[in-house]
Amino acid sequence: RKEVEQDPGPFNVPEGATVAFNCTYSNSASQSFFWYRQDCRKEPKLLMSVYSSGNEDGRFTAQLNRASQYISLLIRDSKLSDSATYLCVVGHNDMRFGAGTRLTVKP
């Protein structure tokens, strides 16, 4: 079993749609959780940290369920500029990345 597993995707959605990404992790001792965004042929960039209480940043909402070892990212009102690969990242003594879920938002 992979340490961090994400929806395989790809997701193709129209502008304005709401899209949800799911992620599960295997190490119950993991202590930090993030979503990163990676544009084509670029480096990953932090989108948001994920906290146990859930957190929101504009159109983006992240949730963490430690009991189920599950992380989610919700994007509301999708924009063309949201097209990218979204990486779920889990930290223990180091950072482990999921394979990423590719999102394409179409006009």
Place this chain on the structure above:
Amino acid sequence: ETGVTQSPTHLIKTRGQQVTLRCSSQSGHNTVSWYQQALGQGPQFIFQYYREEENGRGNFPPRFSGLQFPNYSSELNVNALELDDSALYLCATTPGRGGEETQYFGPGTRLLVL
């Protein structure tokens, strides 16, 4: 931008050769981590250095080695290159001991092994 730089940006090598990739840390960042990202995959953790000492290692063979210098810049060395080593190599820095903190990535080095 993150302030993390990597060199070279692209590199072509042949099987069996050796390669050295370099990373300059963002000011004030003590920890550097190296990742390998194959096409269509997420970054895979290679190892991490904190204040010039290796501070964790992923599932990579010993022919992958590294160094961190007093100014916190870093090198990744790969010996006896194999075709499967073709990937994007990313370094990421953090201000503290690293591990679970937000990682700030450099733009990466694209390595092609022929």
